[in-house]
Amino acid sequence: MIPLGPGDPLRLGPYRLAGVLGAGGMGKVYFGHDSSGHAAAIKVLLPQLAHDQGLVQRFLREAEAARAVTGQGVARVLAAQTEGGRPWIASEFLAGPTLDQAVAAYGPFLDGAVRALAASLARALRTIHAAGLIHRDLKPANIVLTSRGPRIIDFGIARPEHGLTLTTTGQVPVTPGYGAPEQVLGHRVGPAADIFSLGAVLAFAASGRRAYDGPHAAAVQYTVVHGEPDLTQVPEHLRALIGPCLAKDPAFRPSPEQVRTAFAPPRRAERFWQQGALGADIQQREVGARQLTTLPGTVVTPPPNRRRFLTGIAAGTAVLAAGGASAAWLLRDDEPGDQKGKSSHDQNEAVDSSAGKPTWGPLATADPWSPPALFVDGIVVFGAKDGGLVAYGAADGKKRWSAVDITPSAEYLALPSGLIIAADARGTVHAFDPSTGKEEWTADVDATAVMAANKAAVYLMTRGKKICALDTNTHKVLWTAASSFEFVGAAASESHLIVHGDNKDVTKRPEVIALDTASGAKIWSRQSARAIANIPTIHGDTVVLGGKSLTAARLKDGKNVWSVPARSPTDSLAWGAAAVDGKHLYAIDGTTLHCRRLSDGAKVWTYDLKLTPVGYYPPRFTDRFVCEATGEDPKSSDVVALHKDTGKRAWGYTQHSNKQLKLATSGNQLFLLQNQSATALLASGS
Incomplete structure (x- = not known):
């Protein structure tokens, strides 16, 4: 747990704050307690995002989803309100390790503990489904083990049963290896999707290994859809019970009540969370939590190892999401x-x-959640832990300046003149001197993303899905062009703006379009070879595009010069963005980094990275x-x-x-x- 900083509140509603559990692109999660000493995890939306009504509504929807579930198997929402213009959600604080932490520390669960875990989680899922919700992200990291039994956390992507899968554009819609095949494919999901996740969780608990695994996320997802689970390390008598949960067809998966009956937990199953090394670990964390919430004048015996307790809080006990992932996830390393x-x-x-x-x-x-850092004139700029941008001396690591109102996730770039361009949550574009942080000019253009720039203009995406050219001399809008893109990668030459976009509907293939930088008129378009956007690369009269093929096309008309197909047929393993250096370009196909000739695409060398980096x-x-x-x-x-x-x-x-x-x-x-x-x-x- 991190001590409170200068910008942190001391109190929110009835809760006195004691420290920071986690921070992300959307908010912070605090540890706090009320006047009675009851602990809570309080998530607060960052102030620079509080003006975005879409984010505020999404933030409060999470509270509504979790509040609708009142069973003992889930973390309870205690309060949710807006204070001083900043929405916050308080949830029950759970002092215990997550399931993946427990298995890593103490090994796979024995038969009785697996049965008790299955029964408890099935009961919780029955409660969630009875409230008309689907959790959609049940996994070991979202299960906290307490002395009263397992608790399901993180309703950040929970949705009503009739709702479609909601994803952030460009992200895999579910945790690889735990999401059902229908989730991986982006189809409508029902309660049976949670049962599939439950089966994968139980297989992990019983064996210490994931039922679906692979060298990278896309390979895991492919196995979920087309392959079979690896249950070889699961005891045979449990294998027969877990297998039906992992059926490809949702119709063949059991109901929560059928799971509970089939696993038949032993009598006094709750003792599994109170005995042995795991029980001692949980008890130690609970003692530490009481110490932090004790009112003046009350004496509580300190835990044996305070550092281990504080690390435990940071690693696995926070309940709510920050920036689209649970605080437990944020601090698991x-x-x-x-x-x-x-x-x-x-x-x-x-x-x-x-x-x-x-x-x-x-x-x-x-x-x-910061984009990669930006080097400008001896300064390195990136998203700050407490929100906004921060600049450090590239050589000495000394802090030079910060801009607290900027939204880093909207990207930032350097103009040819050297000024840094970024946007805030209200859509205002700001230009900063990189050395001093002095704001040189602003423009209110309702921008959601900074895409690219040349000597004449900076190119932006607006809330209305419009592409906007902003003159960097007059700070006036030169033109706007309509688009259907949710998210884009873009590059600009003096004459062409190349935009590679994607949509939330992954069944539709968006276009790669070339716009005239002077007027915004479309010069050419071509069907994208990939539903997930990445940044095009312009080099002279050639533009290089990633996707299911790595393609060099003529800048003037979009016609192919050469093309090299990806080894994998899936979007997530397709060619990523390319970088050009002299006569060669470098790009990644799946897990393999390629060096190829720019003139004809011929291979020079390859190197296996053994993971799939972010292809954007x-x-x-x-x-x-x-x-x-x-x-x-x-x-x-x-x-x-x-x-x-x-x-x-x-x-x-x-x-x-x-x-x-x-x-x-x-x-x-x-x-x-x-x-x-x-x-x-x-x-x-x-």
Whole structure:
């Protein structure tokens, strides 16, 4: 748990706040208690987002969904209101490890405990479904084990039974390996989807392994839809009970009551959560929680290990979502302050000994949902942990300035003049001097995303799904063009704006369009080879597009110059965005980083990254290397630097975290964002 900072409230409604449990792109989660000493997890929407009525409604819908469920198997919503213009939700605080933490610490559950877990979760699902809701994201990380039994948390994507799957554009609509086949395919789902998730959860609890696994998310999702679960490590007598829950056809899955009957929990099943090493762990956390909520004058025996307790709170007890994921998820890794990165060099290559060594950081200063950092004029800019933008000296790591009202998730970029362009939650575009943070100008254009820029204009997406060109000299709108895109990747030359968009309806293939930068008129369009957008790359008279094929097209008319199909037929494993360096381009197909000739697409070399990075952003260059995230360590998402000409590994840097890794480069500097951690590396030595 992190102490309260200068901008944090001391009290919300009846709750006195004691610390911060987690933070994300949408809000913060606080630990607090009322005058009676009852603990609560209180999620607050960030102030810069409180003006967005769509986000506010989505935020409060979560409270309504959880409040509709009153059974003992779920975390109860205690209060929800708007105070000082900032909506907040208070929920029951659960002092216990999540199921995945418990299995990692104490091993797979024995027969009786699995049966007790199955019965308890089935009863909770029956309550959820009786309220007309579907949880949609049941997984080990959303199950907290308390002394009174398992509790289901995180109703962030729960929806009425008649509702369609709701996803954030560009994201997988369900946790890989736990979502039902119909969820993976984006179809309408019913209560049976939660039963599939329950089966996957029970298989994990009984074996310590996921029933559906693979080297990357898309492979796992493919197995869910087309393959069979791996239950070989599940005891045979339990295998026969779990198997029906994982039926491909929802009609063949049992009801919650049938699950409860089939598993037939033993008498006094509640004792499983009160005995042994797991029971001691839960009890220790509960004692620590009471200590933090004790009123003055009351004495409570401290827990044996206060640090372990505080880490436990941060790791697995927060109930509510922050920025679209539970606070438990936000803080499941090592605490940012405890991360100690480690560099390694390939002894077969001549590399400076200082390459891959941190010049500063890691600092726990970043918004986990920030886009990759931006290097401008010796300054590195990224989303701040407490909201807004923050700028640090790229060389010394000293904080230079911040802009608290900016929304980092709307992206930011540098104009050719050097000014930084970003937007706030109200849609106002701001231009900042990168060295001082001084605001040079603003324009109210109702912008939701900053897309691209050239010498004449910055190109934006507005709330009405319109593409807008804003003159960077006069700060006036030059033109607007209609679009059907929910989200876009874009690139601009002096004459062409190339926009690759996607829609919420994944059955529709959006267009890649080229607009005249002077007028907004459409020059050409072509069907997208991918439903998920990524950033096009313009190099001279060529535009390179990712998708089910990596395609080089003529900028003037969109006609193919060459095309290389992806090895995988799925969107999530298709070609990502490309980066061009001289005569070569670099792009990722699935888990493989390719170097190809720009002239004809011929392969120069490949390197297996062992994970699928975020395909929206291209690989990054330093002066000598191409850098990307790698899964060489299955438990950590790290960085690897490869020689541009040969593709041989030069060095690596280990972060000891499996959170998404985002890279930025400038010259011989490499900058990493991972969860709340910000780290600067010397990429090529001194």
